[in-house]
Amino acid sequence: MKAFTVSKAVTALMLAGLVLLPLYSQLSGNIFILTLFTRIVILALAAASLNLIMGFGGMMSFGHAAYLGIGGYAVGMLAQEGVGSGFIQFPVALAASAIYALVIGALSLRTRGVYFIMITLAFAQMAYYVASGLARYGGDDGLTVYKRSDFSGLINLSDRTQFYYLCLACLFAVIFLIWRIVNSRFGLVVQGLRSNEQRMQAIGFPAKRYQLVCFVISGTMCGLAGALLANNTDFVSPAVMYWTRSGDLMVMVILGGMGTLFGPVMGAVVFLLLEEFLSQITEYWALIMGPLLLLIVLFGRGGIMGALGRAGRG
Amino acid sequence: MLLVVEQFLNGLQFGLLLFLLAAGLTLVFGIMDLVNLAHGSLYMMGAYFAATFAAWTGSFLLGALMALGATLVLGIVLEMSALRHLYGRDHLDHVLATFGLILFFNEAVRLIWGPAGLALPLPAWLTVPVPILPGIHYPAYRLAIIVVALLVALLLYLGVMRTRIGMLIRAGASNREMIGALGINIKLLYTLVFGLGAALAGLAGLMQAPILTVQIGMGENILILAFVIIVIGGIGSIRGAFLAAIFVGMIDTLGRAFLPNLLRQVLSGAAASTAAPALSSMLIYLLMAIVLVVRPEGLFPANRR
Numbered sequence: 001m002k003a004f005t006v007s008k009a010v011t012a013l014m015l016a017g018l019v020l021l022p023l024y025s026q027l028s029g030n031i032f033i034l035t036l037f038t039r040i041v042i043l044a045l046a047a048a049s050l051n052l053i054m055g056f057g058g059m060m061s062f063g064h065a066a067y068l069g070i071g072g073y074a075v076g077m078l079a080q081e082g083v084g085s086g087f088i089q090f091p092v093a094l095a096a097s098a099i100y101a102l103v104i105g106a107l108s109l110r111t112r113g114v115y116f117i118m119i120t121l122a123f124a125q126m127a128y129y130v131a132s133g134l135a136r137y138g139g140d141d142g143l144t145v146y147k148r149s150d151f152s153g154l155i156n157l158s159d160r161t162q163f164y165y166l167c168l169a170c171l172f173a174v175i176f177l178i179w180r181i182v183n184s185r186f187g188l189v190v191q192g193l194r195s196n197e198q199r200m201q202a203i204g205f206p207a208k209r210y211q212l213v214c215f216v217i218s219g220t221m222c223g224l225a226g227a228l229l230a231n232n233t234d235f236v237s238p239a240v241m242y243w244t245r246s247g248d249l250m251v252m253v254i255l256g257g258m259g260t261l262f263g264p265v266m267g268a269v270v271f272l273l274l275e276e277f278l279s280q281i282t283e284y285w286a287l288i289m290g291p292l293l294l295l296i297v298l299f300g301r302g303g304i305m306g307a308l309g310r311a312g313r314g
Numbered sequence: 315m316l317l318v319v320e321q322f323l324n325g326l327q328f329g330l331l332l333f334l335l336a337a338g339l340t341l342v343f344g345i346m347d348l349v350n351l352a353h354g355s356l357y358m359m360g361a362y363f364a365a366t367f368a369a370w371t372g373s374f375l376l377g378a379l380m381a382l383g384a385t386l387v388l389g390i391v392l393e394m395s396a397l398r399h400l401y402g403r404d405h406l407d408h409v410l411a412t413f414g415l416i417l418f419f420n421e422a423v424r425l426i427w428g429p430a431g432l433a434l435p436l437p438a439w440l441t442v443p444v445p446i447l448p449g450i451h452y453p454a455y456r457l458a459i460i461v462v463a464l465l466v467a468l469l470l471y472l473g474v475m476r477t478r479i480g481m482l483i484r485a486g487a488s489n490r491e492m493i494g495a496l497g498i499n500i501k502l503l504y505t506l507v508f509g510l511g512a513a514l515a516g517l518a519g520l521m522q523a524p525i526l527t528v529q530i531g532m533g534e535n536i537l538i539l540a541f542v543i544i545v546i547g548g549i550g551s552i553r554g555a556f557l558a559a560i561f562v563g564m565i566d567t568l569g570r571a572f573l574p575n576l577l578r579q580v581l582s583g584a585a586a587s588t589a590a591p592a593l594s595s596m597l598i599y600l601l602m603a604i605v606l607v608v609r610p611e612g613l614f615p616a617n618r619r
Contacts, residue, residue, distance in 0.1 A: 060406050107603050110610040114349050114405045114549065118541040119606065125538045126599035133592030243538065247413045254410055286421035293414025297407045298399055 006312035007305055011262045014269065018168060022161045034160050036276060041167045042228045044268035045174055047252040049221035052178050054250070055259030056187065057214045058194030062117045063104070063124025064249050067097045067219050069131055069241030071226020076143040076236040086149030086157070090227050097223025098216050100127070105215035109208050112197075124246055131238040142237025145230055157231050167228050171265070174221050179261055181217070190214045251293060257305025266304050319450055321571040322564070327456050329563020330463035334518035335536060336543040336555040337470060338511030344550025345487045345507050348397060349405050351412035353515050353540070354533025355419035356392075360385045360516025361523035361532065362423060365432040374437045381520045382513055389512020393505050401504070420530050431529035434520075459521050466517065467556060474552065483507060487550065539566075542598055546605045548612025558613065562598050569597040 018041065025034040046068060053059040074093035083089065108119045137143045148157040157163045181187045189210050192200045201207050230236040239245075248271070256267025274292075278285035300307065339353050363384045368377025396415065400408050436455055443451035474480040485493045486503055494500040519533065526532065543562050547554025574590035581589065605613060 054406075060409070062409065107606055110606055111545075114343070115545060115610075117349070117405065117409060118545050119602070122538055122542050122545070122599055122602060125535075126596055129595035130592045133588075133595060135588055135591075243534070244413075244416075247410075250406075251410060251413070254406070284421050284425050286417040287425065290414040290416070290418030290421065293417070294396060294411045297403075297411040297414070 005309070007308035010308055011266070014262075014266060022164055026161075031160070034164055036272075038160070038164045038167055038232050039229075040269055040272045041164070041171050042225050042232060043249070043252065043272065044265040045167070045171045045228070046222050046225035047249050047256070047264035047268045048171070048174055048178060049218045049225065050249050051253045051258065051260075051264040052181070052221070053215055053218040054253055055263070056178075056182050056194065057190045057211060057218075059109075059211060059215060060117045060250075061108075061120040061215075061218075062243070062246050062250065063120035063122075063127075064218075064222055065241045065243070065245035066100065066104075066124035066127040067222035068226040068229055068245065069127060069236070069238065070097050070100055071223035071228075072230035072236035072240055073131060073134075073137070073143070073226075074223075075149060075227045075230040076145050077137055079145050079147055079149075080137060080143065084147050084150045086151040089149045090224070093227035094220050094223050097226070098220045101216040101219025102212070105212045105219070109211055109215065121243055121246065124241055125243055128238050128241045128243070131241065138237070140238060142235055142239070145234045145236065148231045148234065149227070163231070167232075170224060170228065174224070175261060175265070177221075181214075182261075186210065186213070255296060255300075255303050257303035260303075260305040263303055263305040270304065316450055317571070319447065320452065321568055323446075323452055323456065323460070324571075325564035325567035326560065327459050327463075327563070328567050329560035330460055330467070331518050331522055332536070332539055332543055332563050333467060333556050333559035334463055334514045334521075336540040336547070336559050337467075337552055338514040339540050340544045340547070340550055340552060340555045341483075341507055342511045343544070345483060346401055346504050348400060349408040349412070350397070350511075351409060351537065352392070352415035352419065353511070354537030355416050356385055356389060356512045356515040356533070357519035357522075357536060358423065358528075358530070358533035359388060359419065360519030361434070361528040362427060362432065363516070364520035364523055365434040365528045366427075368434055374434075374440070377434075378520050382516055385516025385519075386509050386513040389516075390505055390509040392512070393508040397508065398501075398504070416534070423530050429530065431527040434523040434528060436524045455524060462517075462521065466514070470514075470552065479506075539598070542602050544612075546602055546612060548615040551612070551614045554612055554614030562601070565601060566594075566598050569594040573597070 018037070021037050022034060025031060046064065049067075050061065050064045053061055071093040074096045075089045078084075078089045078092060104120065104123045108116055108123065111119060131137075132140050148163075151157065155162055155166055157166065182191070189200065189205050193205070193207050193211060197207050226240070229240065252267035252271045253264045254267070255271055256265065257263030275285065275289065278288055282288070296303075302309070335353065335357055338356075339350065342348050342350050342353075360381055363381035364378050366377075367380040367384070368374050371377050371380070392415075396411070400411055440455040440458060442454050444454045444457055446452045446457070472480075474483060482493065482498055482503055486498075486500060486507075490500060515533075518536075522532075522536075539562060543558045544555055546562065547556075547558030573594045574586060577586040577590050577593070580586075
């Protein structure tokens with residue numbers, strides 16, 4: 001903590017708000033806001049995981065929603081087959097996401113730039129079609145999760161407040177982990193690769209291996225978000241991994257500020273609240289959201305965090 | 315035998331349609347270095363325009379021609395109002411901005427035409443089956459798509475390789491500063507190329523419209539296929555896009571048609587009918603993965619520095 005800045009103040013305010021939200025929901029009797037923010041926290045977790053490879057690693061994955069689906073389907077399929085324990089469901093969800101990330105990453109990282117964007121997109125779309133073809137698990141219609149993951153008395157996921165705090169704890173844990181990763185030797189190598197891959201390779205770092213490990217870590221984290229999301233909606237369907245969802249995640253990261261620790265969280269909060277707000281004004285909210293995105297890209301360098309930083313300086 | 319020939323032609327037809335879409339995408343990327351996700355929206359707009367104009371004029375051909383002009387104009391307007399400002403920016407910016415455009419187009423279509431799909435009925439003379447081989451008939455309309463798409467592919471090739479405009483386009487692709495310094499109006503050239511790409515996407519959309527329903531989001535799934543094609547073919551290469559498109563169209567169509575039966579011979583009936591839909595939709599992605607492993611730059615990388 002070197003100095004007090006506007007961005008730090010706003011971040012702290014936002015985090016305090018997230019922690020105190022259930023209290024407000026209890027006092028005001030507004031249950032909806034808790035449900036909404038549970039979703040926001042889960043997607044913030046997904047956005048934070050995407051930020052690890054996109055913001056710090058320079059790997060523009062346009063297929064991150066695939067992990068949301070894989071994590072979700074791991075929970076849903078196991079529940080369907082009668083395995084209700086969260087101690088099995090969550091590790092399986094994480095492992096499945098990690099394995100998918102390992103395979104996809106190994107293939108996609110053979111390319112770079114715009115090829116990488118398209119390939120991650122195409123593989124996620126493949127996952128989408130595969131899920132649509134799973135007739136046993138609902139196919140296109142999706143799969144209802146009749147019972148949330150059971151953590152045998154440790155924590156009750158059906159309790160709104162407990163579930164919210166579980167999601168928030170996961171978010172904080174992931175951000176802490178990202179912070180440790182980014183500042184470790186490994187993280188510095190990955191960031192070096194973003195700046196100049198050739199030089200890093202010339203110094204003797206095996207570029208692809210570092211990037212692949214980073215890719216897998218990010219995918220695993222997002223798989224966690226997927227498992228939580230399935231528990232939140234009691235439902236998982238191929239639509240979770242549709243490519244527009246990957247786009248949403250990218251937008252959250254950019255909007256909040258790519259390559260900043262808390263930017264994606266801020267981006268998720270603003271994006272989803274904006275979506276909620278606009279959809280209450282008009283049914284055609286995307287008519288406003290679309291051009292807004294265009295404007296943010298054209299004029300909003302560095303996202304919200306960047307703007308806050310400028311406000312603090314100027 | 316009948317089925318094989320028919321599916322083969324279906325594959326060719328689908329592949330050629332994909333080529334029209336991929337050609338515009340790869341042209342715009344190769345020359346302006348712009349990743350345009352909204353390309354699928356132009357495909358959708360082509361179909362909506364065609365359905366509307368055909369209903370107005372009562373003529374399929376007239377409606378199709380007007381729709382072609384309308385997508386060309388739409389593309390030019392889009393380029394001049396929004397996309398022009400994205401040249402030279404990061405690819406990620408392109409992806410996000412055009413993602414926003416997709417949201418906009420989908421919602422605008424919902425607002426104007428409503429959430430239900432439209433139908434574009436064919437005139438009677440296009441619905442008759444045409445004998446192509448003794449004893450084998452094929453729908454005239456699908457045959458027409460093949461002919462039109464092949465013609466457009468040929469024109470595109472001649473246009474890019476043999477005309478002055480085509481020469482400028484190729485020159486612009488390899489060095490945009492230099493061609494600007496030589497006194498060529500590069501801005502106008504870019505607008506033209508984008509309009510051409512939009513018209514190609516619109517053509518693909520309006521030709522596909524009578525086969526499928528015209529609906530919101532129709533451009534998105536096929537856009538991903540177009541991406542797969544230019545990844546396989548090599549970004550910026552029209553020849554690569556052509557071959558990859560035919561290849562992908564064939565594999566996708568034949569896979570969907572014959573894979574279930576093939577699987578049934580190996581697996582039990584129930585297992586086969588579960589695995590077949592998932593596997594056949596995976597086929598082209600598997601193909602892409604194999605191409606990537608063997609040639610990460612695509613099969614026919616354009617010579618770019």
